[in-house]
Amino acid sequence: MTEHKVKFLPSGRIVFVQDGETISQVARKAGVHINASCGGSGLCGKCRVLLESGTVEGGKSEKLTEQDYASGIRQACLSGIKSDLVIRIPQESVLDTGVPDTAVPVRHKAGMYVFDIEQLKEEGIFASPVDKLFLELSRPSPTYSIADAGRLIKGLADQYDERGMVVELQVLRRLRRILREDDFRVTVTLSRSVRRRFRTRVVNIQAGNWTHRNFGLAVDIGTTTVYGQLLDLNTGRVLAEAGDYNAQMSYGEDVISRIIQAERPGGLGLMQSLVVSTINGIIEKLLDSCEVSRDEISSITLAGNTTMTHLFLGLEPHNIRRSPYVPVSTFFPPIRAGDDLGLDLERHAVALVFPAVSSYVGGDIVAGIMGSGMYRTDAQTLLIDVGTNAEIVIGNREWLACAACSAGPAFEGGGITHGMRASAGAIEDFSLNPQSLEPMNITIGNKSPEGICGSGLLIIVATLFEHGIIDQQGKFNRGLKTPRIRQGRSGYEYVLAWKDEIRGELDIVINEADIDNFIRAKAAIYAGIMTLLGNVGLEVTDLEQVILAGAFGSYIDLDCAMTVGLLPDVASERVKYVGNGSLVGARMSELSNHIRQDVVDVVHRMTSFELSGVDSFKDHYVASLFLPHTDSSLFPSVKKRNTP
Known part of the structure; x- marks a missing residue:
């Protein structure tokens, strides 16, 4: 096939490609990030080059006007390359890869729930599932x-009462040599089973x-970002934290787009390799x-939603998006992190993946339950992880739904x-x-405004x-005398900048279509x-506490x-x-085998309700398609704040 030279500006990166490949496909190969929120279907129109x-x-x-097209603007995902090219990536089409390595300080009014490692120690359940023990063994002799x-094995039994x-x-395979390197003074690493009926292994x-x-x-x-922490298993301290965008994002921002990609020839292997490479990059930063x-x-403990877990493990996610929404599995055995998963760790490192409840209530929300402590409290608790797929849990130590x-x-x-992700230049307050x-x-x-992130959108609409x-339906009051309110392409809009x-190249606005999507x-x-x-x-008045989880939940302005x-x-x-309740729960599980046992118990006692099709x-x-609701009596504090 004919080969073409493609140069991307302003980065200057050059790549040689085959005739007919799309600009977005080539950009991925070149490491040039372009927005692809619709997974390359041409629907979002954000991949303008x-x-x-x-x-x-x-x-x-239809996302491009005739004027746009005449000026050389193209949609990258729809453009098949037919010759050597020079492509300029406009700022609004760039996928910002500057993910903060640590959480940005939270600025809302909710109190912080803090996982207390000292409490685990006081309760006597701080005991890592993977332990190191030092042995001084007797040398061989004729007797x-x-x-x-x-x-x-005898040394473990005699010195630590570790049996079986x-x-x-x-x-x-290494035992003979290692024992004799330091006169039979050795350190062994033990991996303890989540269930006591299984034997402890010397790994x-x-x-x-x-x-x-x-x-x-x-x-x-995460579907969007992957975060990791390096832990001292002896003390429980977090030594470092790092994060990065999930490399799968180039193939769509939601789980359905990822599943569709995984169903294509070679797609599942590609999706797995992308998330593994992301995790390996984070591991390298941490170490x-x-x-x-x-x-x-x-050891390493990982938590993710059901689709992310399937893609990470190389399990076919085909039926997750098809009724009756059946995953391959919701429980996963201990795994060799290096040999089985391709993680850049030594052979002895053991990986534990959080179990899921169903196709759309995954291991991340199970980890969030552990991280929030709601499974240990008597208080009637509501846990919400707000995102593209919102997970909701209600209950306490006795029951969970x-x-x-x-x-x-x-x-x-x-x-x-x-709209844009929460990165530099995003409007976050208003x-x-x-x-x-x-x-x-x-x-x-x-920075100068470049767009609106989720928390900013909430504050702007409110x-x-x-x-x-x-008004209550999100329609602009057209009688107000201000140039900020005007007729735009998608109805009336308010000019933010x-x-x-x-x-910039465009005014930054919020329009009635945006507000409708938000509502x-x-x-x-x-x-x-x-x-x-x-x-x-239960009623709202029965709730004794509400816990917000997830990146967006951490930035919500409660009012x-x-x-x-x-x-x-x-x-x-x-x-x-x-x-990040999922990360907190993964950390807790990494530090306590007792909590790993609790994880299994929590999943077994959770009742999952299917909401689709329920009257x-x-x-x-x-009733909720209004601000705040058709029944204003459900929001007395809002009425009180807005009454002169």
Whole structure:
């Protein structure tokens, strides 16, 4: 086939490609990131590029005007390469890869739930599932000539009362040499089973005393971002934290797009390799930052939603998106992190993957339950992980009920004209001058506004509603005298930032279509909460605490969330956030075998409710398609705040 040279600007990267490949496919190969929120279907129109020279086939949909096309603008996912090209990537089409390595300080009014390692120690359940023990064994002699493995097993029984050990083959192959390197002074690594009926395994052996160097990893495999922590398994301390975008994002921002890609020839292997490479990159960052070597990592615990878990393990996710929504498995055995998964760890490192409840209530929400502590409390608790797929859990130490509902990508910037992820330049806070209706935008990193992130969208909609700029249906008050409100392509809109002020190519606006998408997203979550409450016979007033989890949950302004009807109207002192609950739960599990046993028990006692097709969910959803709701009596604090 004909080969073409493609140069990307402003990066200057050059790649040689085959005739007919699309610009978006080639960009991935070149490491040039372009927005692909629709997974390359041409529906979102965000992958706009400027063709400076060369010829492509296609590249146009209804998302481009004739003027755009004539000026050289093309959609990367629809443009087949037919010659050598020079392509310029406009700023608005760039996928920001500057994921913060640690969590940005939270700025909302909910109190923080903090996982307390000291409490585990006080309760006597701080005991890592992977332990290191130092042994001083007797040397062989004519009167004591038992096999090396028998000598090791007897030493464990005599010195630590550890009995019924299984010595793995990889240890046996090195045993003779390691025992004699330091005169039969060795450190053994034990991997304890989650269930007591299974035997403890000897998975590694080292010459000398290395008990002080025992480390583990906790990883949250998010659809959007992957975060990891390096842990000292002896003390429970977090030594380092790092994160990065999930490399699968180039193939779509939601789980359905990823499943579709995995169903294509070679797609499952590709999806697995992408997320594994992301995790390996994070592992490298963590180890380099603390001067810890790979052979000192004894175990890794990972949590993710059901689709991410399937893709990570190389399991076919085909039926997750098809009724009756059946995953391959919800429980996963201990796995060799290096040999079986391709993680850049030594052979002895053991991987534990959090179990799921169903296709859409995954291991990440199970980890969030553990991380929030709701499974240990008597208080009636509501846990919400707000995202494209919102997971909801209600219960306490006695019982747990869960459900999931599709909210769409609005809270992550998707489906919004100037939506973007929470990165530098995103509007994250907003206020209005009540007389002039002029805005004040606060952006992440104090950069010129480039778009609106999820938390900013929430505050903008709530503020516009409180000031009477939009009504209960999200429609603009067209009688207001301000140039900020105008007729746009998608109905009336409010100009958040003029392009001349920010040196941009376009005014940054929020329009009625954006607000409608937001209202639909918040309505789905509120309807899910109310439906699940009804299914278990509870009212909002019965809730003793509400816990917010997930990246968006950590940034929610509570007053605004209740103003728009995203969250039930509860006293702010009852609301706490756990941050990345999935990562907290993974860390807890990495530090306590007792908690690993609790994880299994929690999954078995969770009752999962399917909301789709349920009449009560539909009724709640329709009633929630207003700000804050058709029944304002459900939000007394909102009415009180907005009454002069």
